[in-house]
Amino acid sequence: MEDAFLCAKDVVMLLQAKLVALRAKGESPGLSHASKQHISRTVSAYLSQLRLIHTAVREFLLQLAADPNAGTAATKLFKCLNAIAEELPGLQALEEGRPADLAAQVRQLRAAKLDDEIATMRTAIAALPPDVPVNCNTLEAVVRSLSHQEQSLDFHVKLAAEVSERFGHGAAYSIENFSYGSTPYTSWLQVLATAGPALQDAMGASGTREYVVWGSSCGWLVLYGVLTYGWRSRGVELLSCLHSCAERVVKEQEAALAGTKGVRFTCGDLLEDDISTAGLVVLADQCWDEELAAAAGDKLARELPTGALCVSYSGAGLQDKDVAKLAVAAAGDAPGDDCGDARKGEVALTCGSGAEDTRVFEEVVTVRARVSWSEAQTFRIFRKL
Ligand SMILES: C[S@@+](CC[C@H](N)C(=O)[O-])C[C@H]1O[C@@H](n2cnc3c(N)ncnc32)[C@H](O)[C@@H]1O
Structure with a gap:
């Protein structure tokens, strides 16, 4: 089962990489009309293949949620992947009927990427000023544990099942509102560093201001905050399967976290959160429904203290x-x-x-950094006036 899922992930990554390269090529100057048309047709074909895979993966996950031993789930997913492999260069292992080899390669790549991530994290931490109370070993343990969780098939089966059960079909939020993604530690650090002194002003010296993440997923960004700057930190997440992952890591790191100003996760709707003591709010809003982004922006406009900062992946609810x-x-x-x-x-x-x-809100700075779904995601930092 897991092999089918890993192969699908690989095909998605390949298609996304091809799309990025093609779009860059399409923007190069001096292209003939015929070349532009060819690129545009290929982009459309890749996009429709991506849609096909997303639908097939969703069906696969929901079938497994209903019956964990449903053998037909993997067969159906492989059928879709094999059809794509026939048209898409770069998927020899699938074309030659060796999915286990491709899955093994994906596992190896993931392990190497995680080791790289940890090494980059340690280098970034070593460059922090000496007065930053960072807990490098616990951060490493958190990143390893969360990476392990988010890569498991069971995690994605539970996520797909909860979203499908509670949302879409005329519910308060769409299915897309819950698309999964994560942000590496070094990108988070880079984004906050660009805020400069505005960040210290926002969080205050007395430690009374909180760091809050709206849409805290499995807890990544919240745990980065408490374990790096020692801030009183909390996250609000609507999906209980993601909230449980965050709680699990808190339990694993109970001893290390006991020595901090505190970390708390709430499972609920961010529109019901009390934000009156926040100094910094991260809005994990890159795929929120428009109405949610707007309502979150209105709530921050009403309730956030003056001088507090907001980090947004889209800026949609805060700009203008x-x-x-x-x-x-x-x-x-x-x-x-x-x-x-x-x-x-x-x-x-x-x-x-x-x-x-x-x-x-005034916009303080915009910065681009790597996230799980893009090499250059825009982050926008706003200050409440
Ligand atoms: C894309 S994810 C956040 C990932 C984050 N950017 C990161 O890199 O770690 C957005 C999160 O917002 C959560 N969410 C969506 N609507 C919400 C709501 N009304 N209240 C709380 N959380 C919500 C989703 O469940 C999801 O976990």
Whole structure:
């Protein structure tokens, strides 16, 4: 079973790499019309193959969720992969009927990538200023444990089953709202480093401000925070299967975490979270539904303390958010009238008529860093005004 899943992962990676290369080629200057058309047709073909695999993998996972021994699940997935291998160069092992070899190669690559990741992490940690209370060994244990969990077939079976049971089909959130991805430690560190002194200002010296991750998945970003800067850290995650992974790692590292200012994971909807003591909020919003991103942005506009920072993978809910200065005053942040008692504490994003509009967030910096789904994901850092 696992071999089929690993082979599918390999085909997806190959298609994604080919798409990146083709898109770059398509942007090179001086291309003839015919070449551009050829590239565009190939991109469309690869995209439809990717869609096919995603559907086949989802069906495979859901079939296994219903019956863990369903042999037909792997047979069906291999059928889809073999058809693609016939058209896509670079999948000899599948074409020649050696899926176990391809799966073994994927396992080896993953192990080597994890070792690289850990080595890069240790180098980055060694370059941190001496007053940063980083716990390198526990971070390594956390990264190894979470990588192990996220690579297991069982993890993806549970994830697909929970999302399919609770969401889509007219529910509050779409299936795509729960696409899985992760961010390496070094990328997280790089993003926060670019915020510079704004970060220290936001978190304050007294340690009363919290570091919060909305959409905390299995806990990666939260654990990076508590084990690097020693911040009081917490995460909010709606899916119970991901929340359980985070809780599992906390249990594994109980002794090391006991010496920190505290780490907490809540399984629930971020729209119900209390953010009033946060200094830094990471929004894991790269694939959130538009409505969720907008509602999260509105909530931060109303409830986040002035000076706090938000890191967003999309910026969708935070950019261009203007409120009337008067409405900001209603939330207690600036002098002036307000929009009426009924709306106090609930910054009215539309009540600016006749008043001078002002932004709620200013963009501090934008940075690109590697994540599991892209070599150059944009991260945008905003400060609450
Ligand atoms: C793409 S993942 C985050 C991964 C993160 N960027 C990383 O690299 O570790 C987005 C997360 O948001 C969670 N999520 C989506 N809607 C949510 C909601 N309303 N409340 C809490 N979590 C939510 C999803 O379950 C998912 O785990």
